[in-house]
Amino acid sequence: MSRYFTEHNSEDAVNGRMGPSTDPRLEEVMTCLVKHLHAFAKETQLTQAEWDYGIGFLTQVGQMCSQERQEFILLSDTLGFSMLVDAINNRRPTGATENTVLGPFHVDNAPARQMGDTISLDGKGESCLFEGAVIDIHGQPIEGAKIDVWSDNADGFYDVQQPGIQPKWNNRGIFVTGKDGRYSFIGIKPVSYPIPNDGPVGKMLGHLGRHPYRPAHMHYIVSAPGYQTIVTHTFVGDDTYLTSDAVFGVKDTLVAPFEKVSGGKTLWHSPFNFTMIAA
Protein backbone atom coordinates (compact mmCIF):
# COMPACT_ATOMS: atom_id res chain seq x y z
CA MET A 1 0.00 0.00 0.00
CA SER A 2 1.49 3.29 -1.13
CA ARG A 3 1.64 6.14 1.34
CA TYR A 4 0.87 8.34 -1.67
CA PHE A 5 -2.28 8.82 -3.75
CA THR A 6 -3.11 5.91 -6.09
CA GLU A 7 -6.09 5.07 -8.27
CA HIS A 8 -6.98 2.44 -5.70
CA ASN A 9 -6.74 4.51 -2.49
CA SER A 10 -7.76 7.86 -4.01
CA GLU A 11 -10.78 8.50 -1.79
CA ASP A 12 -8.91 7.78 1.46
CA ALA A 13 -5.87 9.74 0.30
CA VAL A 14 -7.96 12.90 -0.12
CA ASN A 15 -10.29 12.49 2.84
CA GLY A 16 -7.45 11.42 5.13
CA ARG A 17 -5.83 14.80 4.53
CA MET A 18 -8.45 16.74 6.50
CA GLY A 19 -7.14 18.31 9.68
CA PRO A 20 -8.27 17.27 13.20
CA SER A 21 -10.04 20.57 13.88
CA THR A 22 -12.21 20.44 10.74
CA ASP A 23 -15.86 21.18 11.53
CA PRO A 24 -17.50 17.73 11.91
CA ARG A 25 -20.41 18.50 9.57
CA LEU A 26 -18.06 19.96 6.92
CA GLU A 27 -15.95 16.81 7.23
CA GLU A 28 -19.05 14.63 6.78
CA VAL A 29 -20.24 16.54 3.71
CA MET A 30 -16.80 16.74 2.05
CA THR A 31 -16.02 13.08 2.73
CA CYS A 32 -19.25 12.08 1.02
CA LEU A 33 -18.65 14.51 -1.86
CA VAL A 34 -15.14 13.17 -2.53
CA LYS A 35 -16.44 9.59 -2.35
CA HIS A 36 -19.07 10.22 -5.02
CA LEU A 37 -16.83 12.43 -7.16
CA HIS A 38 -14.16 9.74 -7.34
CA ALA A 39 -16.70 6.96 -7.87
CA PHE A 40 -18.11 8.98 -10.79
CA ALA A 41 -14.67 9.16 -12.46
CA LYS A 42 -14.01 5.47 -11.84
CA GLU A 43 -17.38 4.16 -13.00
CA THR A 44 -17.35 6.24 -16.18
CA GLN A 45 -13.58 5.79 -16.73
CA LEU A 46 -13.67 9.50 -17.46
CA THR A 47 -11.26 10.49 -20.23
CA GLN A 48 -8.89 13.44 -20.13
CA ALA A 49 -10.89 15.12 -22.93
CA GLU A 50 -14.12 14.71 -20.95
CA TRP A 51 -12.44 16.18 -17.86
CA ASP A 52 -11.33 19.18 -20.01
CA TYR A 53 -14.88 19.59 -21.29
CA GLY A 54 -16.30 19.44 -17.77
CA ILE A 55 -13.86 22.05 -16.44
CA GLY A 56 -14.75 24.32 -19.37
CA PHE A 57 -18.49 23.79 -18.81
CA LEU A 58 -18.37 24.59 -15.08
CA THR A 59 -16.24 27.66 -15.79
CA GLN A 60 -18.82 28.91 -18.31
CA VAL A 61 -21.63 28.31 -15.83
CA GLY A 62 -19.79 30.39 -13.22
CA GLN A 63 -19.01 33.17 -15.67
CA MET A 64 -22.66 33.35 -16.81
CA CYS A 65 -23.71 34.29 -13.26
CA SER A 66 -24.52 37.94 -12.56
CA GLN A 67 -26.80 40.01 -10.33
CA GLU A 68 -29.71 39.07 -12.64
CA ARG A 69 -28.81 35.50 -13.54
CA GLN A 70 -27.84 32.46 -11.43
CA GLU A 71 -26.74 29.76 -13.87
CA PHE A 72 -25.54 27.37 -11.11
CA ILE A 73 -29.04 27.37 -9.60
CA LEU A 74 -30.37 26.66 -13.08
CA LEU A 75 -27.93 23.74 -13.35
CA SER A 76 -29.01 22.44 -9.93
CA ASP A 77 -32.68 22.84 -10.92
CA THR A 78 -32.37 21.06 -14.27
CA LEU A 79 -30.49 18.11 -12.71
CA GLY A 80 -33.28 17.68 -10.13
CA PHE A 81 -30.86 18.58 -7.37
CA SER A 82 -32.83 21.59 -6.12
CA MET A 83 -36.08 19.60 -5.91
CA LEU A 84 -34.28 16.77 -4.14
CA VAL A 85 -32.82 19.07 -1.48
CA ASP A 86 -36.27 20.67 -1.08
CA ALA A 87 -37.86 17.23 -0.70
CA ILE A 88 -35.29 16.10 1.89
CA ASN A 89 -35.84 19.23 3.95
CA ASN A 90 -39.62 19.37 3.74
CA ARG A 91 -41.03 15.92 4.35
CA ARG A 92 -44.63 16.31 5.48
CA PRO A 93 -47.38 13.91 6.50
CA THR A 94 -50.02 12.92 3.95
CA GLY A 95 -52.65 15.62 3.69
CA ALA A 96 -50.28 18.51 4.37
CA THR A 97 -49.57 20.76 1.37
CA GLU A 98 -46.25 19.86 -0.23
CA ASN A 99 -43.38 22.20 -1.11
CA THR A 100 -41.83 22.80 -4.48
CA VAL A 101 -39.01 25.03 -5.77
CA LEU A 102 -39.05 28.72 -4.86
CA GLY A 103 -37.71 29.74 -8.26
CA PRO A 104 -35.68 32.90 -9.01
CA PHE A 105 -38.57 35.36 -9.46
CA HIS A 106 -39.88 35.90 -5.94
CA VAL A 107 -39.66 39.51 -4.73
CA ASP A 108 -39.95 40.46 -1.06
CA ASN A 109 -42.50 42.98 0.17
CA ALA A 110 -45.12 42.75 -2.57
CA PRO A 111 -48.14 45.04 -1.97
CA ALA A 112 -50.65 43.98 0.67
CA ARG A 113 -54.06 43.44 -0.94
CA GLN A 114 -57.64 42.88 0.21
CA MET A 115 -59.38 39.56 -0.32
CA GLY A 116 -60.99 39.51 -3.77
CA ASP A 117 -58.53 42.04 -5.22
CA THR A 118 -57.03 41.69 -8.67
CA ILE A 119 -53.26 41.16 -8.90
CA SER A 120 -53.10 41.27 -12.71
CA LEU A 121 -52.38 44.89 -13.62
CA ASP A 122 -51.62 44.71 -17.35
CA GLY A 123 -55.07 43.61 -18.51
CA LYS A 124 -53.59 40.67 -20.43
CA GLY A 125 -54.52 37.01 -20.25
CA GLU A 126 -57.48 34.92 -19.17
CA SER A 127 -58.83 36.03 -15.80
CA CYS A 128 -59.06 33.45 -13.04
CA LEU A 129 -60.52 33.48 -9.53
CA PHE A 130 -58.22 31.74 -7.08
CA GLU A 131 -59.82 30.83 -3.79
CA GLY A 132 -59.79 28.44 -0.91
CA ALA A 133 -58.78 28.23 2.72
CA VAL A 134 -55.67 27.92 4.83
CA ILE A 135 -56.33 25.13 7.29
CA ASP A 136 -54.50 22.95 9.76
CA ILE A 137 -54.18 19.17 9.44
CA HIS A 138 -57.50 18.75 11.29
CA GLY A 139 -59.31 20.99 8.81
CA GLN A 140 -59.56 23.97 11.18
CA PRO A 141 -59.13 27.42 9.57
CA ILE A 142 -55.92 29.32 10.32
CA GLU A 143 -56.40 33.02 11.02
CA GLY A 144 -53.62 35.50 10.18
CA ALA A 145 -51.96 33.30 7.57
CA LYS A 146 -49.96 35.34 5.07
CA ILE A 147 -50.32 34.29 1.41
CA ASP A 148 -47.65 35.72 -0.87
CA VAL A 149 -48.59 34.99 -4.53
CA TRP A 150 -46.88 35.63 -7.86
CA SER A 151 -47.13 34.40 -11.45
CA ASP A 152 -45.95 35.21 -14.95
CA ASN A 153 -48.16 37.31 -17.23
CA ALA A 154 -49.93 36.07 -20.37
CA ASP A 155 -46.68 36.43 -22.37
CA GLY A 156 -44.82 34.07 -20.02
CA PHE A 157 -42.70 36.70 -18.24
CA TYR A 158 -42.57 37.85 -14.63
CA ASP A 159 -42.73 41.61 -14.03
CA VAL A 160 -39.07 41.67 -12.92
CA GLN A 161 -38.04 40.23 -16.28
CA GLN A 162 -39.72 43.12 -18.10
CA PRO A 163 -39.15 46.33 -16.12
CA GLY A 164 -40.70 49.24 -17.99
CA ILE A 165 -42.83 46.89 -20.07
CA GLN A 166 -45.00 45.37 -17.32
CA PRO A 167 -46.45 47.49 -14.51
CA LYS A 168 -44.47 47.15 -11.26
CA TRP A 169 -45.92 44.39 -9.03
CA ASN A 170 -47.90 42.95 -11.93
CA ASN A 171 -49.33 39.57 -10.88
CA ARG A 172 -48.07 39.84 -7.29
CA GLY A 173 -49.70 40.45 -3.96
CA ILE A 174 -49.88 39.51 -0.28
CA PHE A 175 -53.12 38.47 1.40
CA VAL A 176 -53.80 37.78 5.07
CA THR A 177 -56.58 35.43 6.16
CA GLY A 178 -59.30 36.35 8.62
CA LYS A 179 -61.11 34.14 11.16
CA ASP A 180 -62.51 31.84 8.48
CA GLY A 181 -59.02 31.15 7.03
CA ARG A 182 -60.34 31.84 3.56
CA TYR A 183 -58.57 33.64 0.72
CA SER A 184 -59.59 34.78 -2.76
CA PHE A 185 -58.00 36.91 -5.45
CA ILE A 186 -58.23 37.45 -9.18
CA GLY A 187 -55.20 36.78 -11.36
CA ILE A 188 -54.75 35.13 -14.73
CA LYS A 189 -54.60 31.48 -15.68
CA PRO A 190 -50.78 31.28 -15.83
CA VAL A 191 -48.96 30.10 -18.95
CA SER A 192 -45.95 27.86 -19.53
CA TYR A 193 -42.57 29.46 -20.29
CA PRO A 194 -38.96 28.45 -20.92
CA ILE A 195 -36.29 28.86 -18.24
CA PRO A 196 -33.41 31.08 -19.46
CA ASN A 197 -31.78 28.86 -22.07
CA ASP A 198 -29.25 31.04 -23.86
CA GLY A 199 -26.39 29.89 -21.60
CA PRO A 200 -24.42 26.67 -20.98
CA VAL A 201 -27.34 25.01 -19.12
CA GLY A 202 -29.62 25.64 -22.11
CA LYS A 203 -26.96 24.07 -24.33
CA MET A 204 -26.76 21.08 -21.98
CA LEU A 205 -30.54 20.58 -22.16
CA GLY A 206 -30.23 20.65 -25.96
CA HIS A 207 -27.53 17.96 -25.94
CA LEU A 208 -29.75 15.83 -23.65
CA GLY A 209 -32.77 16.18 -25.93
CA ARG A 210 -34.68 18.09 -23.25
CA HIS A 211 -36.87 21.18 -23.67
CA PRO A 212 -36.50 24.17 -21.30
CA TYR A 213 -40.21 24.67 -20.48
CA ARG A 214 -41.97 24.87 -17.15
CA PRO A 215 -45.67 23.99 -17.09
CA ALA A 216 -47.98 26.88 -16.14
CA HIS A 217 -48.11 27.50 -12.39
CA MET A 218 -49.08 30.02 -9.70
CA HIS A 219 -46.49 30.60 -6.94
CA TYR A 220 -47.34 30.70 -3.24
CA ILE A 221 -45.53 31.22 0.02
CA VAL A 222 -47.98 30.52 2.84
CA SER A 223 -46.80 31.33 6.36
CA ALA A 224 -48.41 31.57 9.77
CA PRO A 225 -47.00 31.77 13.31
CA GLY A 226 -46.46 28.28 14.74
CA TYR A 227 -46.70 26.53 11.37
CA GLN A 228 -44.14 25.34 8.82
CA THR A 229 -43.93 27.78 5.94
CA ILE A 230 -45.16 26.31 2.65
CA VAL A 231 -43.21 27.32 -0.48
CA THR A 232 -45.12 25.90 -3.39
CA HIS A 233 -46.96 26.26 -6.70
CA THR A 234 -50.32 25.15 -8.01
CA PHE A 235 -50.15 23.73 -11.53
CA VAL A 236 -52.61 23.91 -14.41
CA GLY A 237 -53.59 20.28 -15.03
CA ASP A 238 -53.93 20.31 -18.81
CA ASP A 239 -50.53 21.88 -19.51
CA THR A 240 -48.46 20.29 -22.30
CA TYR A 241 -45.36 20.31 -20.10
CA LEU A 242 -46.96 18.99 -16.90
CA THR A 243 -45.09 15.68 -17.02
CA SER A 244 -41.84 17.15 -18.31
CA ASP A 245 -41.22 20.25 -16.16
CA ALA A 246 -37.61 21.30 -16.92
CA VAL A 247 -36.93 21.67 -13.18
CA PHE A 248 -39.01 18.67 -11.94
CA GLY A 249 -41.23 20.85 -9.72
CA VAL A 250 -44.59 19.12 -10.32
CA LYS A 251 -46.20 16.96 -7.63
CA ASP A 252 -49.48 15.07 -7.87
CA THR A 253 -51.02 16.99 -4.98
CA LEU A 254 -50.13 20.38 -6.46
CA VAL A 255 -52.10 19.97 -9.69
CA ALA A 256 -55.10 22.24 -9.06
CA PRO A 257 -58.47 22.37 -10.77
CA PHE A 258 -58.81 25.18 -13.30
CA GLU A 259 -62.49 25.19 -14.16
CA LYS A 260 -64.04 27.23 -16.96
CA VAL A 261 -66.71 29.61 -15.68
CA SER A 262 -69.65 30.61 -17.82
CA GLY A 263 -71.19 34.00 -17.17
CA GLY A 264 -69.01 34.76 -14.15
CA LYS A 265 -66.77 37.67 -13.26
CA THR A 266 -63.73 35.65 -14.44
CA LEU A 267 -63.11 33.12 -17.22
CA TRP A 268 -61.63 30.55 -14.89
CA HIS A 269 -61.98 29.36 -11.30
CA SER A 270 -59.21 27.58 -9.39
CA PRO A 271 -60.08 26.35 -5.89
CA PHE A 272 -57.24 25.11 -3.67
CA ASN A 273 -56.77 24.67 0.09
CA PHE A 274 -53.43 24.99 1.87
CA THR A 275 -52.98 22.57 4.75
CA MET A 276 -50.29 23.59 7.22
CA ILE A 277 -48.58 21.56 9.90
CA ALA A 278 -47.04 22.71 13.15
CA ALA A 279 -43.49 24.07 12.96
Added chain:
Amino acid sequence: MSRYFTEHNSEDAVNGRMGPSTDPRLEEVMTCLVKHLHAFAKETQLTQAEWDYGIGFLTQVGQMCSQERQEFILLSDTLGFSMLVDAINNRRPTGATENTVLGPFHVDNAPARQMGDTISLDGKGESCLFEGAVIDIHGQPIEGAKIDVWSDNADGFYDVQQPGIQPKWNNRGIFVTGKDGRYSFIGIKPVSYPIPNDGPVGKMLGHLGRHPYRPAHMHYIVSAPGYQTIVTHTFVGDDTYLTSDAVFGVKDTLVAPFEKVSGGKTLWHSPFNFTMIAA
Protein backbone atom coordinates in the same frame (compact mmCIF):
# COMPACT_ATOMS: atom_id res chain seq x y z
CA MET B 1 -45.60 5.37 -7.87
CA SER B 2 -45.87 8.99 -8.95
CA ARG B 3 -45.33 9.90 -12.57
CA TYR B 4 -43.66 13.02 -11.18
CA PHE B 5 -40.32 13.57 -9.43
CA THR B 6 -40.21 12.34 -5.82
CA GLU B 7 -37.45 11.95 -3.26
CA HIS B 8 -37.64 8.23 -3.89
CA ASN B 9 -37.53 8.17 -7.71
CA SER B 10 -35.40 11.30 -8.17
CA GLU B 11 -32.55 9.65 -10.07
CA ASP B 12 -34.83 7.89 -12.55
CA ALA B 13 -37.02 10.98 -12.97
CA VAL B 14 -34.03 13.03 -14.14
CA ASN B 15 -32.22 10.38 -16.16
CA GLY B 16 -35.45 9.17 -17.75
CA ARG B 17 -35.90 12.61 -19.25
CA MET B 18 -33.00 12.26 -21.72
CA GLY B 19 -34.07 12.13 -25.34
CA PRO B 20 -33.66 9.08 -27.60
CA SER B 21 -31.05 10.75 -29.80
CA THR B 22 -28.74 11.68 -26.93
CA ASP B 23 -25.13 10.72 -27.63
CA PRO B 24 -24.66 7.31 -25.90
CA ARG B 25 -21.45 8.32 -24.12
CA LEU B 26 -22.98 11.61 -22.92
CA GLU B 27 -25.96 9.63 -21.65
CA GLU B 28 -23.63 7.23 -19.81
CA VAL B 29 -21.64 10.04 -18.18
CA MET B 30 -24.69 12.15 -17.23
CA THR B 31 -26.61 9.15 -15.87
CA CYS B 32 -23.68 8.35 -13.59
CA LEU B 33 -23.25 12.00 -12.58
CA VAL B 34 -26.92 12.38 -11.61
CA LYS B 35 -26.80 9.09 -9.68
CA HIS B 36 -23.87 10.26 -7.56
CA LEU B 37 -25.12 13.83 -7.19
CA HIS B 38 -28.45 12.63 -5.83
CA ALA B 39 -26.82 9.98 -3.63
CA PHE B 40 -24.62 12.73 -2.18
CA ALA B 41 -27.67 14.84 -1.21
CA LYS B 42 -29.47 11.81 0.24
CA GLU B 43 -26.55 10.41 2.23
CA THR B 44 -25.67 13.79 3.73
CA GLN B 45 -29.31 14.88 4.07
CA LEU B 46 -28.04 18.15 2.66
CA THR B 47 -29.75 21.17 4.21
CA GLN B 48 -31.10 24.14 2.28
CA ALA B 49 -28.44 26.36 3.87
CA GLU B 50 -25.68 23.98 2.75
CA TRP B 51 -27.12 23.95 -0.77
CA ASP B 52 -27.05 27.79 -0.74
CA TYR B 53 -23.43 27.73 0.43
CA GLY B 54 -22.46 25.25 -2.28
CA ILE B 55 -24.11 27.31 -5.03
CA GLY B 56 -22.29 30.40 -3.75
CA PHE B 57 -18.97 28.54 -3.59
CA LEU B 58 -19.19 27.17 -7.14
CA THR B 59 -20.20 30.60 -8.42
CA GLN B 60 -17.14 32.18 -6.76
CA VAL B 61 -14.88 29.48 -8.24
CA GLY B 62 -16.23 30.25 -11.71
CA GLN B 63 -15.90 33.99 -11.27
CA MET B 64 -12.28 33.65 -10.09
CA CYS B 65 -11.34 32.12 -13.46
CA SER B 66 -9.52 34.35 -15.95
CA GLN B 67 -6.93 34.04 -18.72
CA GLU B 68 -4.25 33.67 -16.02
CA ARG B 69 -6.13 31.68 -13.41
CA GLN B 70 -8.15 28.45 -13.59
CA GLU B 71 -9.79 28.00 -10.19
CA PHE B 72 -11.91 24.99 -11.28
CA ILE B 73 -8.73 23.09 -12.22
CA LEU B 74 -7.36 24.05 -8.81
CA LEU B 75 -10.55 22.66 -7.23
CA SER B 76 -10.24 19.45 -9.25
CA ASP B 77 -6.55 19.20 -8.29
CA THR B 78 -7.08 19.73 -4.57
CA LEU B 79 -9.90 17.16 -4.42
CA GLY B 80 -7.63 14.55 -6.06
CA PHE B 81 -9.92 14.48 -9.09
CA SER B 82 -7.24 15.54 -11.60
CA MET B 83 -4.79 12.90 -10.39
CA LEU B 84 -7.53 10.27 -10.46
CA VAL B 85 -8.46 11.05 -14.08
CA ASP B 86 -4.75 11.03 -14.97
CA ALA B 87 -4.31 7.65 -13.26
CA ILE B 88 -7.35 6.13 -15.02
CA ASN B 89 -6.08 7.28 -18.40
CA ASN B 90 -2.42 6.35 -17.95
CA ARG B 91 -2.20 2.89 -16.42
CA ARG B 92 1.22 1.49 -17.26
CA PRO B 93 2.99 -1.79 -16.55
CA THR B 94 5.43 -1.97 -13.64
CA GLY B 95 8.78 -0.52 -14.64
CA ALA B 96 7.34 2.10 -17.00
CA THR B 97 7.64 5.70 -15.80
CA GLU B 98 4.38 6.89 -14.29
CA ASN B 99 2.47 10.08 -15.09
CA THR B 100 1.50 12.85 -12.77
CA VAL B 101 -0.36 16.17 -13.17
CA LEU B 102 0.70 18.55 -15.93
CA GLY B 103 0.08 21.62 -13.78
CA PRO B 104 -0.80 25.09 -15.08
CA PHE B 105 2.73 26.39 -15.77
CA HIS B 106 3.82 24.48 -18.88
CA VAL B 107 4.60 26.70 -21.89
CA ASP B 108 4.81 25.34 -25.44
CA ASN B 109 7.89 25.88 -27.59
CA ALA B 110 10.55 26.39 -24.94
CA PRO B 111 14.06 26.91 -26.41
CA ALA B 112 15.87 23.85 -27.80
CA ARG B 113 19.08 23.28 -25.84
CA GLN B 114 22.17 21.09 -26.14
CA MET B 115 22.87 18.27 -23.74
CA GLY B 116 24.69 19.61 -20.70
CA ASP B 117 23.28 23.14 -21.08
CA THR B 118 22.10 25.20 -18.17
CA ILE B 119 18.39 26.07 -18.04
CA SER B 120 18.63 28.29 -14.96
CA LEU B 121 19.16 31.82 -16.23
CA ASP B 122 18.72 33.95 -13.09
CA GLY B 123 21.76 32.67 -11.21
CA LYS B 124 19.63 31.90 -8.13
CA GLY B 125 19.37 28.64 -6.20
CA GLU B 126 21.43 25.53 -5.69
CA SER B 127 22.74 24.13 -8.97
CA CYS B 128 21.90 20.54 -9.86
CA LEU B 129 22.95 18.19 -12.63
CA PHE B 130 19.98 16.22 -13.96
CA GLU B 131 20.93 13.22 -16.06
CA GLY B 132 19.88 9.78 -17.15
CA ALA B 133 18.52 7.95 -20.16
CA VAL B 134 15.28 7.52 -22.03
CA ILE B 135 14.80 3.79 -22.50
CA ASP B 136 12.15 1.31 -23.52
CA ILE B 137 10.71 -1.36 -21.23
CA HIS B 138 13.56 -3.72 -22.25
CA GLY B 139 16.20 -1.17 -21.24
CA GLN B 140 17.12 -0.20 -24.81
CA PRO B 141 17.93 3.50 -25.41
CA ILE B 142 15.42 5.56 -27.37
CA GLU B 143 16.93 7.92 -29.91
CA GLY B 144 15.14 11.14 -30.83
CA ALA B 145 13.14 11.38 -27.61
CA LYS B 146 12.12 14.95 -26.81
CA ILE B 147 12.48 16.00 -23.17
CA ASP B 148 10.60 19.19 -22.28
CA VAL B 149 11.62 20.32 -18.75
CA TRP B 150 10.55 23.17 -16.49
CA SER B 151 10.72 24.09 -12.82
CA ASP B 152 10.21 26.99 -10.45
CA ASN B 153 13.15 29.18 -9.47
CA ALA B 154 14.75 29.39 -6.03
CA ASP B 155 11.98 31.75 -4.87
CA GLY B 156 9.28 29.21 -5.71
CA PHE B 157 7.91 30.94 -8.82
CA TYR B 158 7.78 29.91 -12.47
CA ASP B 159 9.04 32.48 -15.00
CA VAL B 160 5.49 33.04 -16.30
CA GLN B 161 4.39 34.05 -12.80
CA GLN B 162 7.05 36.78 -12.72
CA PRO B 163 7.34 38.37 -16.15
CA GLY B 164 9.87 41.19 -16.04
CA ILE B 165 11.35 39.84 -12.82
CA GLN B 166 12.66 36.49 -14.08
CA PRO B 167 14.43 36.16 -17.46
CA LYS B 168 12.13 34.75 -20.16
CA TRP B 169 12.42 30.93 -20.37
CA ASN B 170 14.13 30.77 -16.98
CA ASN B 171 14.34 27.12 -15.90
CA ARG B 172 12.89 25.76 -19.14
CA GLY B 173 14.31 23.93 -22.11
CA ILE B 174 13.82 21.14 -24.63
CA PHE B 175 16.42 18.42 -25.17
CA VAL B 176 16.50 15.66 -27.78
CA THR B 177 18.30 12.38 -27.15
CA GLY B 178 20.92 10.92 -29.46
CA LYS B 179 21.70 7.26 -30.20
CA ASP B 180 22.58 6.51 -26.55
CA GLY B 181 19.23 7.81 -25.34
CA ARG B 182 21.01 9.86 -22.67
CA TYR B 183 20.15 13.34 -21.44
CA SER B 184 21.82 15.81 -19.09
CA PHE B 185 21.23 19.41 -18.16
CA ILE B 186 21.95 21.81 -15.32
CA GLY B 187 19.11 23.40 -13.43
CA ILE B 188 18.47 24.10 -9.77
CA LYS B 189 17.31 21.81 -7.00
CA PRO B 190 13.66 22.92 -7.13
CA VAL B 191 11.87 24.27 -4.05
CA SER B 192 8.38 23.75 -2.64
CA TYR B 193 5.74 26.46 -3.17
CA PRO B 194 2.06 27.12 -2.44
CA ILE B 195 -0.59 26.79 -5.15
CA PRO B 196 -2.55 30.05 -5.63
CA ASN B 197 -4.52 30.24 -2.39
CA ASP B 198 -6.08 33.68 -2.34
CA GLY B 199 -9.37 32.43 -3.87
CA PRO B 200 -12.27 30.18 -2.82
CA VAL B 201 -10.17 26.99 -3.17
CA GLY B 202 -7.55 28.41 -0.81
CA LYS B 203 -10.33 29.22 1.64
CA MET B 204 -11.66 25.66 1.29
CA LEU B 205 -8.22 24.22 2.08
CA GLY B 206 -8.12 26.46 5.18
CA HIS B 207 -11.51 25.16 6.38
CA LEU B 208 -10.28 21.59 5.86
CA GLY B 209 -7.08 22.19 7.84
CA ARG B 210 -4.92 21.62 4.75
CA HIS B 211 -1.87 23.61 3.63
CA PRO B 212 -1.54 24.73 -0.02
CA TYR B 213 2.05 23.55 -0.62
CA ARG B 214 3.45 21.34 -3.34
CA PRO B 215 6.69 19.49 -2.58
CA ALA B 216 9.70 20.51 -4.72
CA HIS B 217 9.65 18.91 -8.17
CA MET B 218 11.07 19.12 -11.70
CA HIS B 219 8.51 18.86 -14.54
CA TYR B 220 9.01 16.66 -17.59
CA ILE B 221 7.14 15.84 -20.77
CA VAL B 222 8.97 13.00 -22.51
CA SER B 223 7.76 12.09 -25.99
CA ALA B 224 9.05 9.91 -28.82
CA PRO B 225 7.43 8.57 -32.00
CA GLY B 226 5.72 5.23 -31.34
CA TYR B 227 5.71 5.63 -27.55
CA GLN B 228 3.17 6.88 -25.01
CA THR B 229 4.00 10.42 -23.95
CA ILE B 230 5.04 10.70 -20.30
CA VAL B 231 3.80 13.79 -18.44
CA THR B 232 5.45 13.69 -15.06
CA HIS B 233 7.61 15.21 -12.32
CA THR B 234 10.59 14.01 -10.33
CA PHE B 235 10.32 14.89 -6.65
CA VAL B 236 12.98 15.83 -4.11
CA GLY B 237 12.87 13.06 -1.52
CA ASP B 238 13.55 15.02 1.65
CA ASP B 239 10.87 17.68 1.04
CA THR B 240 8.70 18.61 4.04
CA TYR B 241 5.55 18.35 1.91
CA LEU B 242 6.36 15.08 0.11
CA THR B 243 3.58 13.14 1.86
CA SER B 244 1.09 16.03 1.83
CA ASP B 245 1.24 17.44 -1.72
CA ALA B 246 -1.78 19.79 -1.99
CA VAL B 247 -2.67 18.22 -5.36
CA PHE B 248 -1.75 14.57 -4.57
CA GLY B 249 0.83 14.37 -7.40
CA VAL B 250 3.54 12.34 -5.65
CA LYS B 251 4.14 8.69 -6.56
CA ASP B 252 6.69 6.32 -5.01
CA THR B 253 8.47 5.78 -8.32
CA LEU B 254 8.80 9.50 -9.03
CA VAL B 255 10.83 10.35 -5.94
CA ALA B 256 14.31 10.84 -7.43
CA PRO B 257 17.72 10.84 -5.76
CA PHE B 258 19.13 14.32 -5.14
CA GLU B 259 22.73 13.67 -4.07
CA LYS B 260 25.07 16.32 -2.71
CA VAL B 261 28.21 16.64 -4.85
CA SER B 262 31.53 17.74 -3.34
CA GLY B 263 33.93 19.54 -5.60
CA GLY B 264 31.80 19.15 -8.71
CA LYS B 265 30.48 21.62 -11.25
CA THR B 266 27.12 21.60 -9.44
CA LEU B 267 26.03 21.33 -5.81
CA TRP B 268 23.59 18.49 -6.49
CA HIS B 269 23.22 15.52 -8.78
CA SER B 270 19.88 13.93 -9.68
CA PRO B 271 19.98 10.80 -11.83
CA PHE B 272 16.70 9.49 -13.29
CA ASN B 273 15.76 7.23 -16.21
CA PHE B 274 12.53 7.55 -18.17
CA THR B 275 11.09 4.23 -19.29
CA MET B 276 8.62 4.50 -22.16
CA ILE B 277 6.10 1.97 -23.45
CA ALA B 278 4.69 1.58 -26.93
CA ALA B 279 1.77 3.82 -27.84
